[in-house]
Amino acid sequence: MTGSSLPLRALVVFEAAARRGSFRTAADELGLTPSAVSHQVRALEAGLGIALFERVGRGVELSDEGREFFAGIRDGFEQLRRTTERMARRGRGRRTEVVRVQTPPSFAGRWLLPRLPALLASNPGLDIRVNAERDRHPGDAGFDLTIVYGDTRTWARSAQPLLEETLQPLCAPVLAAGIRMPADLLDRPLIGTRGNGLSWAEWFRRHGVAGRRTGPAMELDPSDVAIDAAVKGLGIVLESDVLTEEERADGRLVAPLPDHTVSTAAYWLLPGGDAGDRAAIGLVRGWLLAAAGR
Numbered sequence: 001m002t003g004s005s006l007p008l009r010a011l012v013v014f015e016a017a018a019r020r021g022s023f024r025t026a027a028d029e030l031g032l033t034p035s036a037v038s039h040q041v042r043a044l045e046a047g048l049g050i051a052l053f054e055r056v057g058r059g060v061e062l063s064d065e066g067r068e069f070f071a072g073i074r075d076g077f078e079q080l081r082r083t084t085e086r087m088a089r090r091g092r093g094r095r096t097e098v099v100r101v102q103t104p105p106s107f108a109g110r111w112l113l114p115r116l117p118a119l120l121a122s123n124p125g126l127d128i129r130v131n132a133e134r135d136r137h138p139g140d141a142g143f144d145l146t147i148v149y150g151d152t153r154t155w156a157r158s159a160q161p162l163l164e165e166t167l168q169p170l171c172a173p174v175l176a177a178g179i180r181m182p183a184d185l186l187d188r189p190l191i192g193t194r195g196n197g198l199s200w201a202e203w204f205r206r207h208g209v210a211g212r213r214t215g216p217a218m219e220l221d222p223s224d225v226a227i228d229a230a231v232k233g234l235g236i237v238l239e240s241d242v243l244t245e246e247e248r249a250d251g252r253l254v255a256p257l258p259d260h261t262v263s264t265a266a267y268w269l270l271p272g273g274d275a276g277d278r279a280a281i282g283l284v285r286g287w288l289l290a291a292a293g294r
Contacts, residue, residue, distance in 0.1 A: 007043065007044055007047060009040060010040045010041070010043050010044040010047075011044065011073065012030070012077075013026065013030065013032070013036075013037050013040035013041060013044075014040070014041055014044050014052060014069075014070075014073075015070070015073060015074070015077045016029050016030055016037075017037055017041060017053070017060075018052075018062055018066065018070040018074075019070075019074070021059075021060075021061065022059060022060070023037045023038055023041070023060060041053060048069075050063075050065045050066075050069075051063050051065065051066070052065065052066035052069060053066055054066075096125055096126070096127045097125055097126050097127065097278070097279075097280035098127045098129060099126065099128055099129070099144050099145065099278075099280050099281055099283075099284045100129045100131065100142060100143045100144050100145075101128060101129065101130050101131070101143065101144065101145045101146070101147070101284070102131050102132075102143040102145070102146040102147065103130060103131070103132050103146070103147040104132065104147065104148070104149050104195075104222075104267075105132040105133075105222045105224070106195075106222045106223035106224040106227075106243055107132075107147060107149070107242070107243065107267060108130055108132035109132070109224055110223075110224055110227075110242075110243045110244075110245070110246070111163075111242055111243065111245070112130065112147075113130070114246070115291050116128060116130075119284070119287050123283065126280060126283070126284070128284070131143065144271070144278070144281045144284075145269065145270075145271060145281065145284060145285060145288070146269070146270050146271070147162060147267055147268070147269055147288075148267070148268050148269075148270060149195075149197070149265055149266075149267055149268075150197075150265050150266075150268065151197065151264065151265050151266070152266070155266075155268040155270070158270055159268035159269060159270035160268065160269045160270065160289075161266060161268060161269075162266070162267045162268055162269040162288065162289065162292050163242050163266060163267040163292045164263065164266045165197070165240045165241065165242050165263065165264070165265055165266050165267065166240070166241050166261040166262065166263050167196065167197065167198050167203075167238055167239060167240055167241075167261065167262050167263075167264065168238070168239075168241070168255050168257065168258070168260060168261040168262070169185060169203075169236050169237070169238055169255065169256060169257055169260070170227075170230060170236065170237050170238075170239050170244055170247075170248070170253045170254065170255055171230055171233075171235070171236040171237065171253065171254065171256060172230060172231060172232070172233040172252065172253065172254075173251065173254050174233055175188070175189075175233060175235075175236060175256075176254050176256040179256035179257060181257070182203075182204065182207040182208075182209045182257060182260060183209050183211055185204075185209075185215070185236060185257075186204075186209065186211050186212070186213050186214060186215060187213075187214045187215040188215045188235070188236055189215055189216045189217070189218075189234065189235035189236065190213075190215060190216075190217045190218075190235055190236050190237075190238075191217075191218055191219075191220055191226050191229055191230055191234065191235040191236065191237040191238075192217065192218070192219045192220075192226075192238065193219065193220060193221055193222070193223050193226045193237070193238070193239070194219060194221050195221060195222060195223065196223065196238065196239070196240075197264035197265030198238060198262055198264045198265075199238075200217075200238055203238055203262060206262060207260055216235070217235075218234070218235065223239060223240065223243050224243070226239065227239055227244055227247065227253070230253060231247055231252045231253060236256070241261075242267065267292075269285065269288060269289070
């Protein structure tokens with residue numbers, strides 16, 4: 001047996017059995033069965049060519065050579081334990097990096113939060129604080145990164161493009177039957193959202209529909225409420241491909257007029273008032289852009 005082929009697993013098992021004076025209690029400590037402990041000890045004995053334990057009644061005790069061997073490795077294992085615990089304490093005590101993100105409410109729930117677990121799993125020292133209050137002014141002090149919604153004229157000079165958005169009519173599959181052209185929506189139940197970049201009136205105008213609306217209508221805010229209502233079959237919603245990604249993927253929402261999308265606004269990324277140059281902020285900014293395909 002050479003130093004380059006140390007049987008580390010067997011050594012760990014032997015050290016526990018020798019320290020505990022029992023294969024069974026060593027097995028409990030290591031999460032093994034007593035027979036697995038016995039197997040590892042026998043393999044180590046075979047490799048060393050010596051007997052490390054002697055059977056005494058229904059138990060075992062160290063042989064003379066076993067006591068000598070244990071005395072030689074005991075301090076090394078104790079040093080390993082102390083070093084491991086010291087490093088674990090250092091890791092637990094390391095300062096958490098807090099990054100505060102401001103975002104529109106529906107974007108937070110429907111795009112950002114489902115993606116955050118992957119970021120946090122790969123960066124355990126990161127603490128993300130998301131604020132999605134509607135009445136916050138974009139770029140308020142206290143936020144490191146801000147995601148805003150709007151058109152190019154408003155944000156192109158001060159913000160970085162994050163996600164382009166298209167809007168189209170979406171509904172539960174049961175409501176899609178019989179819809180062949182934009183004018184077919186004039187007598188259908190429609191759901192509007194005040195915060196969208198496009199109203200139903202503007203959508204009809206862009207598609208050359210001049211007829212009078214005869215169907216029922218409702219306005220629901222914010223967008224995630226309107227989307228949930230559409231999923232439940234309450235009406236047809238004019239909504240974002242970004243915010244309805246999950247519902248479209250699993251078939252809860254369908255596009256009855258897939259060739260009638262409109263691009264208006266987008267999501268933009270700008271630094272908050274106290275952004276500074278902290279590495280954690282750069283990490284989250286880079287992750288956001290990568291998650292958005294930028």
